[in-house]
Amino acid sequence: MAAMINRARIEVKEVGTTVTVPSDPIARLMYYFNCVCCCVEPDSDYTIRRLRDYQNYHRLTSEEEAQLIAICLALSPDKLIGSIFHPTDDCGSSSNKFVEISAVKTDVLVTDSLLIGGQQRKVQSIMFFEKSWMENNFIEPLKAVQRRLNPPPCRQEPKCAIQ
DSSP states (O other): OEEEOOOSOOEEEEEOOOOOOOSSHHHHHHHHHHHHHHTBOOOOOHHHHHHHOGGGGGGOOHHHHHHHHHHHHHTOHHHHBTTTEEEOSOOTTSSEEEEEEEEOOTTOEEESEEEETTEEEEBOOEEEEOHHHHIIIIIHHHHHHHHHHSOOOOOOOOOOOOO
C-alpha cells in the first residue's frame, strides 16, 4: 500500500552514519543493496547480511556475486524512486542521507512495505540521494561488473611470417 500524506508540517530525523565504501564495483553494489536494506525492517537472514557487508566484498563467492547482481537489478532505482528512494539536489556534506519521517510534505509518496527476497518488509525510513550517489553506487559499478563478466572478444594480431 502506498499513501500520499497531505501535511504542511514535516518532522524529520536524520539517521545513519557516514561510511567509506571500497572503490570496487562489487563493494559499491553491496553498499547500494545495504542502503535498500537500511530503509526496511531488519532481516537476520545470513545471506542478506553477507551481501550487505560491503567492507568484506572480497569474501563473496562468484555465486554470491551473481546473486547480488540479480538482487540489485531486481531492486533497481527505477523501481525504488518514489517509494524509499527520493532524488534531491542537496544532501549536505554527503551524496545521500537517511531520514525517518513522521509527517511528510504533499510531494513525498511513502510506501509502507517492500518485497525483498520474496518476503514483505516494513519500510522504516526513506533515503534521499543526489544523482552522483546513484552514479557511484549503482550505475557505474553495474557497468564495470558487466564489462568484467562480458569482456569484448580478443582480436588476434597477424603473426609475422619469416621466410
